[in-house]
Amino acid sequence: MTRLKGAFATLAAVVGFAAVLVAHTLIGSSVPASLRSAAGNRPGGSPSNSSKTPTTTVPGPAGVTGNHIVTGKVTGYGYGEVAVRLQVDNGRIVSVKVAKLLTADSYSQQIAQQVIPMLAREVMAAQSARISAISGATYTSEGYAYSVQSALDALKKG
Numbered sequence: 001m002t003r004l005k006g007a008f009a010t011l012a013a014v015v016g017f018a019a020v021l022v023a024h025t026l027i028g029s030s031v032p033a034s035l036r037s038a039a040g041n042r043p044g045g046s047p048s049n050s051s052k053t054p055t056t057t058v059p060g061p062a063g064v065t066g067n068h069i070v071t072g073k074v075t076g077y078g079y080g081e082v083a084v085r086l087q088v089d090n091g092r093i094v095s096v097k098v099a100k101l102l103t104a105d106s107y108s109q110q111i112a113q114q115v116i117p118m119l120a121r122e123v124m125a126a127q128s129a130r131i132s133a134i135s136g137a138t139y140t141s142e143g144y145a146y147s148v149q150s151a152l153d154a155l156k157k158g
Contacts, residue, residue: 060128061088061155071099072151077143079108084147086123088155093127096120096148111137119144128152 067089074083080103087095098116103109115137122131129149133141 060091060126061086061093061152062091062127064088064091064155066090068155070151070155072147072149072154074100075143075146075150077146078139079104080112080140080143082112082140082143082147084123084144084151086148086151086155093124096123108140112140115140116144123148 067087069085069087071085072083074081081100082098082102083100085097085099086093087097097120101112101116103112115134118134119131119141123129129145129152131141131145131148133145
């Protein structure tokens with residue numbers, strides 16, 4: 001009886017793993033072509049944008065005077081697009097909001113709704129785009145950070 005339970009548990013694990021792989025493949029194939037092209041022609045592609053990766057030598061808004069609201073570039077992240085809006089008051093990020101969010105499917109929407117508040121807290125704590133990716137939402141995290149960095153770069157330019 002114990003062997004039968006062990007064999008059944010092993011079979012259940014294998015079937016479960018296969019189901020996850022199939023679901024991941026099906027979700028990836030349902031990403032619209034417009035979003036696939038924005039993310040390197042594949043779901044889960046690295047953040048992509050029509051311009052070069054933003055670069056800055058100063059990670060956060062330190063040294064910026066006055067109150068500014070700046071929106072980062074719309075960034076394709078594999079399962080959608082995101083743009084982040086920052087409010088900066090005298091060199092400190094005081095607010096982080098999503099200016100645009102487009103997701104490929106309802107599952108991606110659910111993930112985004114769960115992780116975006118966490119990512120906003122990360123940006124507020126770090127006062128920069130140098131944030132930790134959220135486990136299970138790596139591409140969303142990368143796209144979000146990229147948009148934050150592009151907003152910071154725009155703020156520093158003027």
